[in-house]
Amino acid sequence: MSSFGIGGRGIGGFGAFQGAREAASAARDAAHRASDAAERVRDLQIRLDHLTLACTALWSILKEKTGITEDELLARIKELDLADDGVQDGRLKKKAIICPNCGRTMSSTHLRCMYCGHDNPSGQGFDAAL
Numbered sequence: 635m636s637s638f639g640i641g642g643r644g645i646g647g648f649g650a651f652q653g654a655r656e657a658a659s660a661a662r663d664a665a666h667r668a669s670d671a672a673e674r675v676r677d678l679q680i681r682l683d684h685l686t687l688a689c690t691a692l693w694s695i696l697k698e699k700t701g702i703t704e705d706e707l708l709a710r711i712k713e714l715d716l717a718d719d720g721v722q723d724g725r726l727k728k729k730a731i732i733c734p735n736c737g738r739t740m741s742s743t744h745l746r747c748m749y750c751g752h753d754n755p756s757g758q759g760f761d762a763a764l
């Protein structure tokens with residue numbers, strides 16, 4: 635009698651069937667994680683576009699109305715960067731906020747609460763981009 639038949643211990647037996655089920659489950663989990671990552675990238679792109687637009691508008695207004703120079707801007711960027719965390723790394727640390735709808739902690743960088751879907755209370759102004 636062959637050991638390769640259905641239900642046997644060889645190739646095509648229960649062990650192989652279980653392995654295939656686990657592989658399929660792992661593949662579904664990986665696909666779900668990839669989908670989540672893609673959604674996160676889209677959210678980050680929206681934030682980046684908003685920040686770029688807000689900064690461009692602010693810089694345009696400031697130059698027109700005050701005559702502030704590029705050197706002054708760069709000096710202030712350095713000052714704020716160092717004041718944030720003592721490290722000149724070209725970025726501000728992200729802060730956690732409390733969702734006004736469900737009370738859970740959410741990232742200030744997310745457009746919506748990941749628990750209840752409530753919009754980020756930071757609004758659509760400059761703070762929403764930070």
Ligand SMILES: [Zn+2]
Pocket residue numbers: 733734735736737738747748749750751752
């Ligand atoms: Zn919430």
